[in-house]
Amino acid sequence: MRESAILIALGGNAITREGEEGTVEQQFRNTERTMQELVRGIRGRYQRVVLTHGNGPQVGNIVLRSELASSYIYPLPLDTCVSDSEGGMGYMFQQVLFNILHRQNLPERVVCVLTQVVVSREDPAWQNPTKPIGRFYSEEEARKMMAERGWIMREDAGRGWRRVVPSPQPLEIIELAAVRALLEDDFIVIAAGGGGIPVVRDEHGCLHGVEAVIDKDLASAMLASQLGIGTFVILTGVERVALDYRKPTQRFVPQMTVSEAEKYLSEGQFPAGSMGPKIQAAIRFLRGGGDVVIITAPENFTEALAGETGTRIVPD
Amino acid sequence: MRESAILIALGGNAITREGEEGTVEQQFRNTERTMQELVRGIRGRYQRVVLTHGNGPQVGNIVLRSELASSYIYPLPLDTCVSDSEGGMGYMFQQVLFNILHRQNLPERVVCVLTQVVVSREDPAWQNPTKPIGRFYSEEEARKMMAERGWIMREDAGRGWRRVVPSPQPLEIIELAAVRALLEDDFIVIAAGGGGIPVVRDEHGCLHGVEAVIDKDLASAMLASQLGIGTFVILTGVERVALDYRKPTQRFVPQMTVSEAEKYLSEGQFPAGSMGPKIQAAIRFLRGGGDVVIITAPENFTEALAGETGTRIVPD
Numbered sequence: 005m006r007e008s009a010i011l012i013a014l015g016g017n018a019i020t021r022e023g024e025e026g027t028v029e030q031q032f033r034n035t036e037r038t039m040q041e042l043v044r045g046i047r048g049r050y051q052r053v054v055l056t057h058g059n060g061p062q063v064g065n066i067v068l069r070s071e072l073a074s075s076y077i078y079p080l081p082l083d084t085c086v087s088d089s090e091g092g093m094g095y096m097f098q099q100v101l102f103n104i105l106h107r108q109n110l111p112e113r114v115v116c117v118l119t120q121v122v123v124s125r126e127d128p129a130w131q132n133p134t135k136p137i138g139r140f141y142s143e144e145e146a147r148k149m150m151a152e153r154g155w156i157m158r159e160d161a162g163r164g165w166r167r168v169v170p171s172p173q174p175l176e177i178i179e180l181a182a183v184r185a186l187l188e189d190d191f192i193v194i195a196a197g198g199g200g201i202p203v204v205r206d207e208h209g210c211l212h213g214v215e216a217v218i219d220k221d222l223a224s225a226m227l228a229s230q231l232g233i234g235t236f237v238i239l240t241g242v243e244r245v246a247l248d249y250r251k252p253t254q255r256f257v258p259q260m261t262v263s264e265a266e267k268y269l270s271e272g273q274f275p276a277g278s279m280g281p282k283i284q285a286a287i288r289f290l291r292g293g294g295d296v297v298i299i300t301a302p303e304n305f306t307e308a309l310a311g312e313t314g315t316r317i318v319p320d
Numbered sequence: 321m322r323e324s325a326i327l328i329a330l331g332g333n334a335i336t337r338e339g340e341e342g343t344v345e346q347q348f349r350n351t352e353r354t355m356q357e358l359v360r361g362i363r364g365r366y367q368r369v370v371l372t373h374g375n376g377p378q379v380g381n382i383v384l385r386s387e388l389a390s391s392y393i394y395p396l397p398l399d400t401c402v403s404d405s406e407g408g409m410g411y412m413f414q415q416v417l418f419n420i421l422h423r424q425n426l427p428e429r430v431v432c433v434l435t436q437v438v439v440s441r442e443d444p445a446w447q448n449p450t451k452p453i454g455r456f457y458s459e460e461e462a463r464k465m466m467a468e469r470g471w472i473m474r475e476d477a478g479r480g481w482r483r484v485v486p487s488p489q490p491l492e493i494i495e496l497a498a499v500r501a502l503l504e505d506d507f508i509v510i511a512a513g514g515g516g517i518p519v520v521r522d523e524h525g526c527l528h529g530v531e532a533v534i535d536k537d538l539a540s541a542m543l544a545s546q547l548g549i550g551t552f553v554i555l556t557g558v559e560r561v562a563l564d565y566r567k568p569t570q571r572f573v574p575q576m577t578v579s580e581a582e583k584y585l586s587e588g589q590f591p592a593g594s595m596g597p598k599i600q601a602a603i604r605f606l607r608g609g610g611d612v613v614i615i616t617a618p619e620n621f622t623e624a625l626a627g628e629t630g631t632r633i634v635p636d
Contacts, residue, residue, distance in 0.1 A: 027394040065393050066404070069385040072392060077381050078343040084408050088382070091407015092400050094434050095517055102436075102494065103526040115498040116434050118410050120418075178418065182431040185505040191498060201411055210419040 006295065009052035009187075011228040012042060013221055013285075015240040016058050018302040019093075026061050028096075035100045038239075038302045043104050045306035052187045054231065055097060056224040059089040059198030063217070067138040082137070082169065083201050083213025090118050090197035097194045114192040120178040120211060121200025121218050127172035135171045135217050140164030170216045174200065174223040178211065180230055187231065199223040221285035229288070234295035237309075238282050239302045245283075245315040247273055259316045262290040286317045295319070322611065325368035325503075327544040328358060329537055329601075331556040332374050334618040335409075342377050344412075351416045354555075354618045359420050361622035368503045370547065371413060372540040375405040375514030379533070383454040398453070398485065399517050399529025406434050406513035413510045430508040436494040436527060437516025437534050443488035451487045451533050456480030486532045490516065490539040494527065496546055503547065515539040537601035545604070550611035553625075554598050555618045561599075561631040563589055575632045578606040602633045611635070 018038040020026040046053055066088050070080040080088070094116030101114040133156050141149060146157045146165030160166045177183075177196065186193045199218030203211045221238055228236045244256040247268065260268070265283050274280040286297035300307075300314030308314030334354040336342040362369055382404050386396040396404070410432030417430040449472050457465060462473045462481030476482045493499075493512065502509045515534030519527045537554055544552045560572040563584065576584070581599050590596040602613035616623075616630030624630030 025394055028397055028400050068393055069389040072389040073385040076388060077384055078341055080408075081344055084344050084411070087411030088404040088408040091410065091434060092396075092404040094407065095400070095403030095436070098434060098495070099436065099519070099527050099529070106525055112494075113497065115495055118407060118414060118432050118434075120411070120415065178428075179414070179431055181429065182502065182507060185507070186498065186501065189501040189505075191501070203415070209422055211415050213415070 006232055006234040008050055009054075009231065009233040010046065010050045010235040010237060011054040011056065011224060011231070011233045012237045012239060012305075013224040014038065014055065014057040014302070015238070016060050017241045018239050019057070020061055031062075032096055032100065035096055036104075039097070039100050039104050041302060041305050043101075043108065043110075045309050047108075047110075049309065050235075051190075052233070053192045054183065054187065054227065054233065055192065055194045056196045056220060056227065057093060057097070057194070057198070058220045059086065059093060062093055063089040063198055064137060071138055081213060082215040082217070083203065086198050086201045086217070087118060090116070090201065093197055094118070094194050101192060111190065113190055114194070115186055116194040116197070117179050117182050117186065119183075119196045119200045120203045121174045121196065121223050122176035122178065122205055122211070123172035123202055123214065123216060123218065124175060125204050127170070129170035129172040129216070133168040133170040135169050136160060136166045137169050137217065138167045140166055171219055172202070172216055174218050174226050177223070177227055177230065178203070180227070183227070184231060196220065196223045196227050219281045219285070221282050222288070225285035225289040225292075225294075229292035229294060235298070236286070236289045236294055236296070237298045237300070237305070238285070239305065240279075240282065240299060241301065242299075243301045243304050243313055245274075245279060245299050249273070249275075249279070257315050259318065261318055261320045262287055263320050265317050283317075290317060290319050322548055322550040324366055325370075325547065325549040326362065326366045326551040326553060327370040327372065327540060327547070327549045328553045328555060328621075329540040330354065330371060330373040330618070331554070332376055333557045334555050335373070336377055347378075348412055348416060351412055352420075355413070355416050355420050357618060357621050359417075359424065359426075361625050363424075363426075365625065366551075367506075368549070369508045370499065370503065370543065370549065371508065371510045372512045372536060372543065373409060373413070373510070373514070374536045375402065375409060378409055379405040379514055380453060387454055397529060398531040398533070399519065402514050402517045402533070403434060406432070406517065409513055410434070410510050417508060427506065429506055430510070431502055432510040432513070433495050433498050433502065435499075435512045435516045436519045437490045437512065437539050438492035438494065438521055438527070439488035439518055439530065439532060439534065440491060441520050443486070445486035445488040445532070449484040449486040451485050452476060452482045453485050453533065454483050456482055487535055488518070488532055490534050490542050493539070493543055493546065494519070496543070499543070500547060512536065512539045512543050535597045535601070537598050538604070541601040541605040541608075545608035545610060551614070552602070552605045552610055552612070553614045553616070553621070554601070555621065556595075556598065556615060557617065558615075559617045559620050559629055561590075561595060561615050565589070565591075565595070573631050575634065577634055577636045578603055579636050581633050599633075606633060606635050
């Protein structure tokens with residue numbers, strides 16, 4: 005199915021616009037606009053479609069609600085927060101896509117698969133948690149949370165103390181067979197939301213949720229590779245990848261090879277918190293046999309598929 | 321697939337035990353015990369298995385967290401709360417079942433489908449909301465919420481004011497085709513959690529979430545009928561259905577016909593809040609062509625399948 009199959013990873017800006025509060029109503033409205041554009045681009049071109057998505061603000065708010073209410077109701081572990089966000093966001097995508105397909109008289113076949121992604125207890129990320137999550141605390145509160153709940157917390161640029169969690173590498177997608185079965189039955193499949201629900205395998209191979217978050221682009225690259233998908237699109241806040249980003253010498257890159265991408269990455273061209281993991285994900289996908297990666301903004305999707313904008317990364 | 325197919329609807333006591341706080345850890349532990357028993361009963365007997373489940377305490381807590389945090393973060397509409405609970409609980413079932421199947425060297429094919437269930441705007445339930453949801457408020461707070469958010473609230477037996485929402489009849493299961501496709505591919509499918517995410521269709525047939533909850537047994541009966549499943553099991557807090565419940569003349573019913581069930585229901589034998597909707601669901605399923613309904617407690621599942629306990633309801 006390689007050439008007729010596409011995986012599209014949606015970044016936060018496909019769902020929430022800068023300056024908005026990000027209410028559920030706003031999320032539905034923005035998602036509608038994004039999905040219109042995606043259906044326009046896909047229609048007639050791709051037979052097999054997988055959507056993945058970030059969940060930063062949504063899971064952050066679930067964690068926040070859990071913390072704010074924790075003197076009244078039991079708190080939620082982070083794996084449960086991620087699964088709640090996969091439910092809430094998966095529902096939104098299912099409904100918005102159903103409606104667009106319905107209006108265009110296309111088969112309304114769209115379904116979300118709650119996805120567990122295995123990470124390792126031996127991953128070095130456990131020694132160095134980097135992902136901030138939840139609300140800001142005073143130093144006194146933070147010391148209490150660290151003692152009582154075993155959290156690791158860091159002072160965040162004068163804004164207070166905040167919990168940090170590890171972001172280990174994705175190793176295995178538990179629901180891969182379900183995603184594949186649904187794709188082969190012509191469903192658009194939403195999967196690996198928020199990078200997937202983080203789990204580890206114990207010595208018997210059984211699964212257990214862990215307190216971590218998984219990078220959604222790395223999880224998406226693995227999912228695309230394992231499904232034998234040819235095209236991997238990463239939708240983000242920029243139309244094209246830039247070199248010398250925000251410097252006087254800044255220039256946009258319409259196309260690069262995977263070796264060039266590796267070289268730029270090692271030169272520090274792509275910051276760790278934003279473009280870095282996307283380029284890393286692109287490299288893994290192409291080194292794993294993928295055909296092409298396209299990085300662009302949601303509103304440029306169709307043009308980018310046609311090669312008119314976006315950044316294409318291709319095998320050497 | 322009629323005879324080899326079973327749909328099992330899990331009640332709250334399959335997940336949370338009386339007297340417990342109902343933390344996520346406790347939910348996983350209780351679910352593990354329930355699923356052990358289910359796999360024991362199903363193994364070798366049924367080829368197609370659908371699980372549905374209630375979500376009362378879980379969605380109640382999501383609503384509560386949303387309300388408690390609403391001065392800090394945007395509140396969640398009820399359809400989103402239900403979808404969050406389908407995510408969180410679906411994940412739990414997927415993981416617990418995966419581990420049990422794994423330990424028994426069975427194929428670990430289990431997946432949850434987020435399920436939208438259509439209700440009608442014309443349903444009489446909208447005129448008479450009956451399902452209490454969320455926290456208790458003072459009269460003053462309640463008047464404010466009614467004015468500001470359009471809620472309908474009722475004074476609840478001296479305990480304060482509480483929001484009530486309608487519980488309209490399920491009419492259509494949007495993700496039916498996905499559930500069927502996965503069943504035919506030998507997955508155990510978790511669906512229609514909490515009775516499904518409540519939606520209405522507008523004049524163009526497009527879907528929109530609404531503020532309602534759907535009875536999980538009625539939604540389960542519809543799902544079982546539409547999938548052509550022969551056996552529908554309702555797991556609840558009692559081993560057998562009783563007549564003259566909690567009266568000196570109380571007696572348990574090992575078996576009844578659908579006509580007998582209709583007669584007892586019309587005589588007021590089964591209270592509206594508990595056994596009533598289960599008997600109603602059983603009647604609809606059997607009148608729609610189902611083979612048998614079994615009502616029993618989770619721990620009696622295997623015995624009840626063998627006809628040694630539980631209440632069987634059968635066609636006339």
